[in-house]
Amino acid sequence: MSSAALTGGGRLAGHLLERLAQATADPPGVTRAAYGPGERFAHDLIRDEAEQLGASARVDAAGNLYLTLKGRIPDLPAIIIGSHLDSVPHGGNFDGAAGMVAGLAVMAELVGQGIQLPRDLIVLATRAEEAVWFPLSYPGSQAALGLLEPTALEAKRSDSGRSLADHMLEEGFDPDAVRRGVPGIDAGRIAAFVEVHIEQGPRLVAAGAPVGIVTGIAGGFRHVEARCLGAYAHSGAEPRFARHDSVLGFADLVAGLEAEWDALERDGHEATITFGRVESDPSQHGGSRVLGELRFTLDVRSAEAAVLDRIEARLHVLFAELGNKRGVSFEAGPRFSWEPATMSPALIARLDRAAAELRIQAPHVPSGAGHDAASFAGAGIATAMIFVRNENGSHNPHEAMEIADLDQAIRLLLQFVTDFDNLPGQP
Numbered sequence: 001m002s003s004a005a006l007t008g009g010g011r012l013a014g015h016l017l018e019r020l021a022q023a024t025a026d027p028p029g030v031t032r033a034a035y036g037p038g039e040r041f042a043h044d045l046i047r048d049e050a051e052q053l054g055a056s057a058r059v060d061a062a063g064n065l066y067l068t069l070k071g072r073i074p075d076l077p078a079i080i081i082g083s084h085l086d087s088v089p090h091g092g093n094f095d096g097a098a099g100m101v102a103g104l105a106v107m108a109e110l111v112g113q114g115i116q117l118p119r120d121l122i123v124l125a126t127r128a129e130e131a132v133w134f135p136l137s138y139p140g141s142q143a144a145l146g147l148l149e150p151t152a153l154e155a156k157r158s159d160s161g162r163s164l165a166d167h168m169l170e171e172g173f174d175p176d177a178v179r180r181g182v183p184g185i186d187a188g189r190i191a192a193f194v195e196v197h198i199e200q201g202p203r204l205v206a207a208g209a210p211v212g213i214v215t216g217i218a219g220g221f222r223h224v225e226a227r228c229l230g231a232y233a234h235s236g237a238e239p240r241f242a243r244h245d246s247v248l249g250f251a252d253l254v255a256g257l258e259a260e261w262d263a264l265e266r267d268g269h270e271a272t273i274t275f276g277r278v279e280s281d282p283s284q285h286g287g288s289r290v291l292g293e294l295r296f297t298l299d300v301r302s303a304e305a306a307v308l309d310r311i312e313a314r315l316h317v318l319f320a321e322l323g324n325k326r327g328v329s330f331e332a333g334p335r336f337s338w339e340p341a342t343m344s345p346a347l348i349a350r351l352d353r354a355a356a357e358l359r360i361q362a363p364h365v366p367s368g369a370g371h372d373a374a375s376f377a378g379a380g381i382a383t384a385m386i387f388v389r390n391e392n393g394s395h396n397p398h399e400a401m402e403i404a405d406l407d408q409a410i411r412l413l414l415q416f417v418t419d420f421d422n423l424p425g426q427p
Contacts, residue, residue, distance in 0.1 A: 008112050009105030010407030016101045021093040029090040029397030034128035035167035042085035053111050060184025061177035062143035063127045069107050071119040077191035082124030088132045092399030099196035105410045118421045126372050133157050134164050137338040141375035146183030193376040193383045196409050198390035198401050200369045205391055210405040212365035213351045214385035217374045219340030220301035225333035232292035246294040249328035256318040271302040303340045303366055341374035347384035354415035360408050
């Protein structure tokens with residue numbers, strides 16, 4: 001699709017993404033640290049563009065940015081289009097930001113076509129979605145809803161070692177109000193929350209579809225300091241019957257969880273099980289030693305809570321069984337978890353209808369990665385997500401979303417918001 005064939009909103013979105021890429025470049029990708037200069041620039045850029053369109057702007061105590069295009073009936077709950085503007089270090093330019101500029105593009109289309117919706121349209125830029133900066137799930141959107149745990153404010157940023165509260169204060173926000181649970185927006189004033197995001201997996205590329213409608217967001221649990229403990233021994237002198245080999249214990253654990261994964265898939269369930277880091281102590285291991293300690297991380301995800309429970313139960317059974325079999329012990333270490341989120345069936349139906357009217361191919365897809373939308377769904381707010389086709393995954397500088405595909409998401413979202421009060425049924 002040539003730039004001439006894009007909507008005006010699509011051309012604006014492409015222009016804003018180019019400006020973001022240039023201003024936050026950190027070769028080989030971009031870096032927009034949560035509560036850092038890159039995120040600040042992005043928020044200022046989006047705010048300036050929205051105000052030029054006639055939207056009003058405000059920030060809450062956590063620094064989340066609300067850009068409001070007024071509707072005709074002030075008492076009606078608002079439609080929110082939201083995502084984040086931070087990135088991982090040296091990441092891609094589209095993760096989060098594509099959804100933000102899509103929201104702004106819809107606003108531009110409404111203004112350009114002289115359409116005033118019955119209800120307010122709010123484009124929401126959240127803070128600190130990428131957990132690489134703070135080891136938290138969606139602190140910005142949780143704070144927006146007044147749900148951030150006070151202890152979360154003491155979480156340390158990975159690069160600075162300083163707390164979330166310190167960084168909020170440094171950027172001119174009010175961590176004390178966040179600690180007291182002061183919300184940025186009343187959940188009862190939200191009719192629907194919709195997030196546009198690049199897909200971070202290959203499903204839409206494989207389907208040849210420009211966009212997808214998300215059915216649910218995976219929850220999960222993670223152990224980042226797990227260990228398999230055996231005993232160091234001489235590789236030649238220690239007979240097999242006497243060995244306590246942490247490598248073999250760990251290998252059996254991997255095989256056992258993969259067998260459980262196979263069984264889940266045969267039963268029609270989806271999950272992911274990832275051993276992201278496996279390491280031994282270089283001062284202790286060697287080519288002629290039985291390894292006595294192996295450290296690893298484990299990340300388990302599924303959109304079904306029952307599946308997560310099943311895998312976790314199997315994990316602890318394997319710990320016991322393999323400990324006895326191999327003469328080793330397992331220590332799971334600290335556990336970090338987050339809840340699955342189901343998207344609103346009513347909003348999915350509305351997006352399906354909009355896609356059919358526009359003749360846009362938009363298959364249903366799950367999300368294995370977490371998103372701010374999970375916070376809103378978890379708070380009982382009708383929530384939906386649109387994925388945009390994107391090659392090469394995300395969290396890397398090789399994200400390859402096409403503006404033409406983002407433009408299809410913009411068209412779909414525009415149809416959704418303009419139809420919202422013209423269709424029967426509530427989300």
